[in-house]
Amino acid sequence: MxxxxxxxxxxxxxxxxxxxxxxxxxxxxxxxxxxxxxxxxxxxxxxxxxxxxxxxxxxxxxxxxxxxxxxxxxxxxxxxYPERPSLFGGATGMATTRFVNAWADKVLHPALAALVLIDIYAHIRVQDQDYFRTSREKVFGKTIEQVSEGREAKLPAFRQILEPVRTVLQSQSYLAGARPAYADYIVFGAFQWARCISSFKLLDAADPVAVWRASMLEAFGGIAGAALGYPV
Amino acid sequence: MxxxxxxxxxxxxxxxxxxxxxxxxxxxxxxxxxxxxxxxxxxxxxxxxxxxxxxxxxxxxxxxxxxxxxxxxxxxxxxxYPERPSLFGGATGMATTRFVNAWADKVLHPALAALVLIDIYAHIRVQDQDYFRTSREKVFGKTIEQVSEGREAKLPAFRQILEPVRTVLQSQSYLAGARPAYADYIVFGAFQWARCISSFKLLDAADPVAVWRASMLEAFGGIAGAALGYPV
CATH class of the missing domain: 3.40.30.10 (Glutaredoxin)
Known part of the structure; x- marks a missing residue:
């Protein structure tokens, strides 16, 4: 294949x-x-x-x-590829994973972008920076520098936003249950996004979300953990 | 049985x-x-x-x-009752429905309580009001009256909180997919809670969340819609 x-x-x-x-x-x-x-x-x-x-x-x-x-x-x-390991575990699992997807897109990503936007800008090609600045400043209604200002102060609110994830991970190892599936890849994608371009510490090591993230960094032979970025 | x-x-x-x-x-x-x-x-x-x-x-x-x-x-x-219609559609569906459950408990309910707490108080027995006031004022750190103050002004933020639900319902009829299941009962429970004790209008009629709520009010012979409460 x-x-x-x-x-x-x-x-x-x-x-x-x-x-x-x-x-x-x-x-x-x-x-x-x-x-x-x-x-x-x-x-x-x-x-x-x-x-x-x-x-x-x-x-x-x-x-x-x-x-x-x-x-x-x-x-x-x-x-x-229906015969291979399922990403959703059936129709209801796909439907409810869509809620995780919508939450990540509408809640988690904007909150995380507000913390690391300036770091994305610093890691892209110079010839892409104008596009990035213009498009993101339109979304946020302020400059990239203003968006990322005082991010230490925004950290408690960001961690609070993770409360539904944290609650789930106190009862099961992964968002998808005993093993990771697409719900995990959705939420983990956000943390990997941050890790690849930012040294800003998002989580306390003792946070169940951090424990889960560590496990996701090691999944599939550690591909996410080995990717170019910063230590979490 | x-x-x-x-x-x-x-x-x-x-x-x-x-x-x-x-x-x-x-x-x-x-x-x-x-x-x-x-x-x-x-x-x-x-x-x-x-x-x-x-x-x-x-x-x-x-x-x-x-x-x-x-x-x-x-x-x-x-x-x-495994042989009867499934509430979760399997292990992954149960695991991802747990995220909906955690989001409802940690995000939706506190936001909704801040809008209708005073209405709950008004509809319970006099001999239960002291308990209710004391326990809720401890959680919110202010009086029941203060919690519900200026609720019109809080409505846009409440509707914004529903954005993940709204996004999902723009792609599928129910949170659980083509037919309702436990994910729907979780989120609908919050709206039914409000409807049973409050006349405060939470949603625009054109909101996909309102369309879904109307359908849930009619489910199972209309049991939720027929329950004592206020029109939505």
Missing amino acids: TAIKLYDLAGADPARRFSPFCWRTKLAILHKELEFDAVPWRFTEREALAFSGQGRVPVIVDAEETVFDSWAIAQYLETR | TAIKLYDLAGADPARRFSPFCWRTKLAILHKELEFDAVPWRFTEREALAFSGQGRVPVIVDAEETVFDSWAIAQYLETR
């Missing part, structure tokens, strides 16, 4: 792969016991993705199939 | 059954195509629950089995 081609967001150093959505996809591919060939891609390389009909990663090419959007890719993998 | 006995939180009017946790349990029992016999119970009737070894509802008695805590009851029903 040929490896799945994955367009993977990269920083100024092509080895720095920091997209939370691409991490969801990488771990989902490995969960399916498949391989991927990650092609570095930068924010402004629109023409390289034109074949997919849109301009953002992750995009995968699996034999003849092109799929974009991390959630659509996870659904594709589950449907295309 | 004998009906499951359910100790169900009631207001000054014994027909007013407003506990969000008891609503989770009632809908879970109906989902399993079982019947329940709901016994009204008030906050200070500790001795009536002493047999369960703790002092809160829901408590169910199913033949010889006594189970308390809404999540434990849902797990009990799923395990005891």
